[in-house]
Amino acid sequence: MEITAISDISQAKVIDFFKQHWGSTEMVISSGVYDCSKLDGYAVLESDKTVIGLITYIITNDTCEIISLDSIEENKGIGTSLIQAVERGALENECKYINLITTNDNLFALKFYQKRGYVLADLYRNAVGKARKLKPGIPFEGNDGIPIRDEIKLEKLLR
DSSP: EEEEGGGGGGGHHHHHHHHHHHSSSSEEETTTTEEEGSSSSEEEEEETOOEEEEEEEEEETTTTEEEEEEESTTTTHHHHHHHHHHHHHHHTTOOSEEEEEEETTHHHHHHHHHTTTTTTEETTHHHHHHHHHOOTTTTBBBBGOOOOOOOOEEEEEEO
């Protein structure tokens, strides 16, 4: 397992990864609309250079925001390694906070981030309905049949 900056792998590989896992490279969340293929981030590669995990982020002032995190294989440390790489980079860039947004149906993500020191910071009710106006392909039903409606912001103090 090798972690590398996504700028060090082919743009086509990054675009293909997002299209396969998100339907497009576009991420629509309360903080904005992002083309994830153009953001800073890290990828975890297998020995054959296949992408098995990818994280993207932006830094604004003293805050780093994780825009996307995907791991193909769960419970192997891929997501944790990617989070740690972003946290190190955020500290190097003198960020005080790191945050992210997930949806109300993503119970796995809520558990994952809280175990790593992130706390619930804000709730954006019906935010996904607004996002669907910009990206109609967002499904109405998510994990375990839970309707996807709200966004939840999680945050971690870095220092």
